[in-house]
Amino acid sequence: MKRLRLVGIIALNFIREQRWPILVLQLSVLGLTALGLLSDARSDRDDILITFKQLGMYGVAFSIFFGGSAIYNERRSRRILAVMSKAITRRDYLTGLLLGVGLAAGMFCFLLGFTGTWALCPLGFSFFYLWYLMLCVLSACILSAAVALFFSTHLNPWMSAMFTGLTLGIPGVLAFQFGGSWQYILPLYSLMRVFLKASYEHPGMSAGWAIQAAWIEAALLWWAAGWVFVRIDVAVAVD
Amino acid sequence: MPAVLEFQDIIKDYRAIFRRRTVRALDHFTLQVEEGEIFGFLGPNGAGKTTAIHLAMGFVQPTRGRGLMFGKRFGHAATRRKVGFLAENVALYHRPAEKLVRFYGALNGLSGEKLSSRTKAALAVVNLTHESTRNVSKFSRGMLQRIGLAQAIVHDPDLLILDEPTSALDPLARYAVREMLLDWRRRGKTIFLSSHLLSEVELVCDRIAVLNQGRLVRLGRPADLLESHATFEVVASGVRPEAFAGAEVQPGGRIRVQVSKQDQRALIEQIWLAGGQIMSVTGHKRSLEDLFLELTGGNVESSTQGTR
Numbered sequence: 001m002k003r004l005r006l007v008g009i010i011a012l013n014f015i016r017e018q019r020w021p022i023l024v025l026q027l028s029v030l031g032l033t034a035l036g037l038l039s040d041a042r043s044d045r046d047d048i049l050i051t052f053k054q055l056g057m058y059g060v061a062f063s064i065f066f067g068g069s070a071i072y073n074e075r076r077s078r079r080i081l082a083v084m085s086k087a088i089t090r091r092d093y094l095t096g097l098l099l100g101v102g103l104a105a106g107m108f109c110f111l112l113g114f115t116g117t118w119a120l121c122p123l124g125f126s127f128f129y130l131w132y133l134m135l136c137v138l139s140a141c142i143l144s145a146a147v148a149l150f151f152s153t154h155l156n157p158w159m160s161a162m163f164t165g166l167t168l169g170i171p172g173v174l175a176f177q178f179g180g181s182w183q184y185i186l187p188l189y190s191l192m193r194v195f196l197k198a199s200y201e202h203p204g205m206s207a208g209w210a211i212q213a214a215w216i217e218a219a220l221l222w223w224a225a226g227w228v229f230v231r232i233d234v235a236v237a238v239d
Numbered sequence: 240m241p242a243v244l245e246f247q248d249i250i251k252d253y254r255a256i257f258r259r260r261t262v263r264a265l266d267h268f269t270l271q272v273e274e275g276e277i278f279g280f281l282g283p284n285g286a287g288k289t290t291a292i293h294l295a296m297g298f299v300q301p302t303r304g305r306g307l308m309f310g311k312r313f314g315h316a317a318t319r320r321k322v323g324f325l326a327e328n329v330a331l332y333h334r335p336a337e338k339l340v341r342f343y344g345a346l347n348g349l350s351g352e353k354l355s356s357r358t359k360a361a362l363a364v365v366n367l368t369h370e371s372t373r374n375v376s377k378f379s380r381g382m383l384q385r386i387g388l389a390q391a392i393v394h395d396p397d398l399l400i401l402d403e404p405t406s407a408l409d410p411l412a413r414y415a416v417r418e419m420l421l422d423w424r425r426r427g428k429t430i431f432l433s434s435h436l437l438s439e440v441e442l443v444c445d446r447i448a449v450l451n452q453g454r455l456v457r458l459g460r461p462a463d464l465l466e467s468h469a470t471f472e473v474v475a476s477g478v479r480p481e482a483f484a485g486a487e488v489q490p491g492g493r494i495r496v497q498v499s500k501q502d503q504r505a506l507i508e509q510i511w512l513a514g515g516q517i518m519s520v521t522g523h524k525r526s527l528e529d530l531f532l533e534l535t536g537g538n539v540e541s542s543t544q545g546t547r
Binding site for chain 2: 087
């Protein structure tokens, strides 16, 4: 219970420290939805769906950004020293950061789903499928953040983003080319394909096992990130 | 007394990825800090002091050797609940002082009423109660150091590890911190203090260690270390100066010779045998600064024999 509390404190602290980018992301959802509603929604309903999909992609991009820079920023600013001097294990600290990114992604997906219900459902988009798509986006965000966090334990944000892109992109290309079991290995492509192919007429594509695979693989990456993180020197400067 | 902090033959090398050059920050470093003492940790910049502290806190891993804190390996998270740490050039989150101290207190397992009362007490100790609602981003460097100290003591730790805690403080605040450290010792707490302020270390520390180029070069009680390095000035008359090495001729035909404590008796006997008269013998206790400069300024002979 104490450990859970510590993880929660770290997660909330992450949200607090990243409040401005999170707020910008949330406001972009609200702003673009408002713009969509102000336009002639009936004739531009495809435009609204495209904007909705575009925002979903932003969510994934921000998750990579959050995950990739979380540890680096703390180390560079040396704030990590005061935190890690307390009774918290490195793995719990990492769990807190991932939970923080997950909460930020969760808030984003909830707001996107909420505004999507408001903007898309009156135009004929399935309410249940819309929230199913949100689950796909959330799973993609968590998976992307876990990959980025894994690399950020030992790389700077740029390198971390590059390796995250490669790690998520290569299985995507293989899944696109060969399909089969490739679509369950770091299944960002599978999840986002479902999201991006959704339409008013044919909303019913299923992500199949990709959602479950994403969560399981995110957990494995969290474990691997912890394994690396407990072995590295977190104090930046050589004396 | 049981050891609170133990470094056992630790080597710490830093090596950057893609670079062959290795920097040895600590070289066979062995040290024990005992319960209830204020331990001064001295050394020039780059001597390895901060690395040793970071090892103790579990921020970095030793290349070889091992260390124990309260009998547990360095880096054991639950043990850190008994430890308060203030880093050199402390970096903290930007939020109101009281909320900040609460945050760090909560990370050490405090909650509810205990967290509130300990937060207020810690702010009072560092004299920041009146600034508790002000954001620390607007604090001066000295105030930041004080709030850093507050986060280190909020959970009433048994061991305080302080890396340059008074470097940015004015004399008044420095005095207050010194009094706090002495009070802490009276309550049976242990303090591991790294500082460049030698006069301060001399005033409060029970034992000191001097580190140079990653090696422990001196360890002991300040009084013992300074006494062993004490010199005596002997002024005599009626003797030829050339008979005494290093003799300085003074007006009136007197000579002045400086000798160590061990050589004092032999010199006086030599003057008497030569038919001279002793005019005065004056003892010069060396300052910690003299000792520090001697140990770290030139070719320092490593002597870890006194290591406990």
